[in-house]
Amino acid sequence: MKLFYAPTSPFARKVRVTAHELQLGDRIDLVLVNPWSDAELRSLNPLAKVPTLVRDDGQVLFESALICEYLDHVAAGGLYPAPGEARWSALLRQGIADGISAAAGRLFADEHRPDNERSGSVMQRQAAAIEAGLDRLERDADTLSRELADIGAVSVACALGYLDFRWPDRAWRDGRIELARWFDVAGQRRSMVGTQHHLP
Numbered sequence: 001m002k003l004f005y006a007p008t009s010p011f012a013r014k015v016r017v018t019a020h021e022l023q024l025g026d027r028i029d030l031v032l033v034n035p036w037s038d039a040e041l042r043s044l045n046p047l048a049k050v051p052t053l054v055r056d057d058g059q060v061l062f063e064s065a066l067i068c069e070y071l072d073h074v075a076a077g078g079l080y081p082a083p084g085e086a087r088w089s090a091l092l093r094q095g096i097a098d099g100i101s102a103a104a105g106r107l108f109a110d111e112h113r114p115d116n117e118r119s120g121s122v123m124q125r126q127a128a129a130i131e132a133g134l135d136r137l138e139r140d141a142d143t144l145s146r147e148l149a150d151i152g153a154v155s156v157a158c159a160l161g162y163l164d165f166r167w168p169d170r171a172w173r174d175g176r177i178e179l180a181r182w183f184d185v186a187g188q189r190r191s192m193v194g195t196q197h198h199l200p
């Protein structure tokens with residue numbers, strides 16, 4: 001399989017961490033791209049976004065949630081609990097974490113636009129979503145898997161790692177003791193250490 005990724009993308013990292021946790025890392029060739037300009041990526045994915053996965057049979061998948069579920073299928077299961085409360089909870093956490101990552105990505109991009117090209121109210125909305133999403137994660141942090149044993153925990157670790165990457169001084173840990181403690185451990189997983197964000 002071939003994974004088109006960018007080292008700054010929390011969604012691409014989520015797929016890479018998932019692959020590591022499922023012991024599929026050595027079955028995936030990584031292709032580092034700039035999603036804004038890469039012609040091959042655009043020819044494979046009409047949205048021209050990372051992550052994009054080319055399967056062994058040549059079929060192309062995009063959307064990190066779909067790619068992670070596909071990898072779980074290839075590995076014959078592991079990160080997705082059977083239908084029931086544990087599954088809904090893992091998928092809801094993935095949704096919250098991905099929402100935080102998306103809001104953080106938009107906020108970061110807006111912060112780097114000229115003043116006349118950004119909207120204060122939109123930026124405030126993104127910041128509010130990040131803060132409220134983190135509060136929600138803190139509320140249930142005691143049930144998060146330190147071993148990144150489900151897709152919800154993988155997604156949360158990647159969202160928190162992205163906040164640390166983009167805003168090393170942002171105090172997201174303040175008042176969120178359980179989440180911070182959880183990330184101190186989960187962030188040290190080999191899958192996380194081996195996929196650290198960096199500038200291209």
Ligand SMILES: N[C@@H](CCC(=O)N[C@@H](CS)C(=O)NCC(=O)O)C(=O)O
Nearest residue numbers: 009010011035049050051063064065
């Ligand atoms: N919902 C998508 C989001 C993917 C996404 O937004 N990727 C960003 C990088 S973090 C991207 O490729 N941006 C390029 C663009 O928007 O053209 C997923 O989960 O895969």
